[in-house]
Amino acid sequence: MNATVQARAAAPVLHADPFTRxxxxxxxxxxxxxxxxxxxxxxxxxxxxxxxxxxxxxRVLSEWQxxxxxxGVGLSNFNKEKPWRPPSIVLEADPPLHTRTxxxxxxxxxxGIVKQLRERFEREAEILVDRILDLGEFDGVTDFGExxxxxxxxxxxxxxxxxxxxxxxxxxxxxxSFGPQNEFTQAAFANADAVRGWIMxxxxxQALTKDGLGAIIYAAxxxxxxxxxxxxxxxxxxxxxxxxxxxxxxxxxLWCLATHPDQWNKLREKPELARNAxxxxxxxxxxxxxxxxxxxxxxxxxxVKVGADEKVCAFMQSAxxxxxxxxxxxxxxxxxxxxxxxxxxxxIHGCVGQxxxxxxxxxxxxxxxxxxxxxxxxxxxxxxxxxxxxxxxxLPVRVTRA
Ligand code: OVM
Numbered sequence: 299m300n301a302t303v304q305a306r307a308a309a310p311v312l313h314a315d316p317f318t319r320x321x322x323x324x325x326x327x328x329x330x331x332x333x334x335x336x337x338x339x340x341x342x343x344x345x346x347x348x349x350x351x352x353x354x355x356x357r358v359l360s361e362w363q364x365x366x367x368x369x370g371v372g373l374s375n376f377n378k379e380k381p382w383r384p385p386s387i388v389l390e391a392d393p394p395l396h397t398r399t400x401x402x403x404x405x406x407x408x409x410g411i412v413k414q415l416r417e418r419f420e421r422e423a424e425i426l427v428d429r430i431l432d433l434g435e436f437d438g439v440t441d442f443g444e445x446x447x448x449x450x451x452x453x454x455x456x457x458x459x460x461x462x463x464x465x466x467x468x469x470x471x472x473x474x475s476f477g478p479q480n481e482f483t484q485a486a487f488a489n490a491d492a493v494r495g496w497i498m499x500x501x502x503x504q505a506l507t508k509d510g511l512g513a514i515i516y517a518a519x520x521x522x523x524x525x526x527x528x529x530x531x532x533x534x535x536x537x538x539x540x541x542x543x544x545x546x547x548x549x550x551x552l553w554c555l556a557t558h559p560d561q562w563n564k565l566r567e568k569p570e571l572a573r574n575a576x577x578x579x580x581x582x583x584x585x586x587x588x589x590x591x592x593x594x595x596x597x598x599x600x601x602v603k604v605g606a607d608e609k610v611c612a613f614m615q616s617a618x619x620x621x622x623x624x625x626x627x628x629x630x631x632x633x634x635x636x637x638x639x640x641x642x643x644x645x646i647h648g649c650v651g652q653x654x655x656x657x658x659x660x661x662x663x664x665x666x667x668x669x670x671x672x673x674x675x676x677x678x679x680x681x682x683x684x685x686x687x688x689x690x691x692x693l694p695v696r697v698t699r700a
Contacts, residue, residue: 301596302605309340309602312348316588316613317477317685325587325688326628329616337600338610344373344478346590346609347599350616352623352640354599358591358612360645365591365610367647368392372476372590372686375609382475383494386538387531389647400650402518403532406511407653415454416657422450423661427669431699435676438556438693443549446662451540451654455533456510457500464496469542470684476589477685486684501533511536540651543585544658546682546689551579551663554630556673556695561632566700569667575632576659580641581618582630585687588613589643614640615688671700 312335314328315321321328332339332350339348349358358365369376370390385391388399426446430436444466452462467489474486499505503519503526506512515532518524524532555562555575565571593608604610617640621627642649649655677694 302608305596305603305605306340309338309347309604310336312339312341312343315343317480317482319681319683322683322688323681325615326619329613329619332613332616333620333622336602338602338604341611344609344611346373346611347604348611348613349599350613350620352617352620352638355612355614355617355640356644358599358610359589359614359640359643359647362392362646364594364597366392366594367396367591369592369607370590371647373478373609373611374475375592375607377592377607384531386535387528388535388650389539393646396646398523399528399532400646402515402523403535403650405518406514407651409653411511412653412657415450415654416661418453419450419657419661420665422446423665424669426662427665430695431669431697434698435694435696438552438679438695439545439549439682439690440692442552442695443547443690443693444545446548447541447544447658450658451536451544454511454654455536455540456507456512457537458505461496461500464493465537465541466545467493468497468537469545470687472538473542473586473686474684480685482683482685497534497537498530501530501537503529506533536651539649540654542687544655546585546687547576547580547655547659548662549690549693550583550585550688551576551659552673552695553679553690553693554579554583555666556675556693558630561630562673565632565663565667566670569664571632572664572667573656573660574634574636576656576663577636577639577641578630578632578634581624581634581636581639583688584615584618584639584641585689586641586643587615587686587688589647589686614643669700670697672696672698 337354349355430442470486474483503516512533515529519526519529565575588611590609590611593606595606597604619627642652674696676696679690680692682689682691
């Protein structure tokens with residue numbers, strides 16, 4: 299037995315398959331079993347390690363020197379397999395490349411820019427909430443969760459109107475591709491060429507308005523920080539990470555409110571809790587379940603040896619429910635002190651878009667809290683199956699006006 303095989307054999311075995319409908323229907327017992335089995339598990343099925351406890355997830359996502367992103371943050375190891383698209387120059391990169399590209403992205407989401415966007419975002423939130431109140435009974439995914447981020451975010455970026463229906467299918471391709479090649483990946487890639495074609499065509503300088511966040515990225519070309527094609531790749535990152543995630547987060551929080559009347563009443567009484575309610579929903583029912591890293595050298599996790607060039611899957615949503623870290627981990631509590639959740643990841647790759655995601659969440663759910671009196675499910679929700687995103691495909695909801 300060589301050292302790698304020996305190390306693999308020393309970790310407890312993960313028998314469950316997290317990338318199945320049965321697991322996704324209710325992942326929490328599966329996550330609890332992973333956390334109980336040990337600090338790090340070995341999945342013989344996927345030939346990867348798995349961490350599911352809060353502290354280990356936090357460490358794997360923080361120690362970028364040992365747990366690299368440059369070989370991909372999905373199951374596929376780019377050292378061994380060709381990626382399906384040119385790797386992201388921020389997500390699928392380590393310093394120093396990552397530092398340079400992230401600096402430019404962060405510049406598009408400063409407090410000053412968020413402040414400028416707020417008025418528009420709040421106006422659109424009012425329109426959205428008025429529309430669902432007019433409907434009375436509506437679908438929390440297609441009439442609510444998907445509508446807002448697919449408008450305000452591309453508007454802010456400076457993307458043309460034509461073809462925006464490609465944004466969600468592209469997000470589905472990107473996030474499914476982080477998992478194994480299975481039925482979900484296959485379905486997501488059904489119309490891949492057309493979707494990818496539109497995305498790439500609309501990442502160019504000419505496609506974007508002169509006054510949006512996209513233009514700020516292209517300004518970094520003019521100042522010599524980026525090459526022209528790198529700016530296009532960073533716009534691609536916005537389109538990959540910025541739409542599907544927020545849409546699903548909105549659906550998930552709506553479901554939380556419809557099924558936790560005590561929390562809904564608290565929010566209705568205090569609409570200023572909207573920002574923390576959104577944050578708590580990212581802990582309790584976050585849209586991003588896991589990301590992978592690749593070991594750059596031999597290391598150990600909780601005393602278990604892990605070899606070099608091994609894939610490690612960090613289950614952020616399990617960390618978010620770890621009772622080692624959270625009191626009443628399985629309770630949805632919008633007044634909880636929720637800092638330290640892994641819904642945005644953590645470390646140098648922690649979500650760069652979180653100021654905009656929070657702005658969207660706060661704007662929509664503050665308007666919701668002010669204008670809505672009652673909320674309840676109007677039928678059984680249906681799950682959307684995606685290797686990495688936790689989401690509903692349909693969420694029948696009934697609301698009445700305050
Ligand atoms: C990117 C990208 C894609 C998906 C997610 C993400 C969570 C980034 O293309 O850079 O961050």
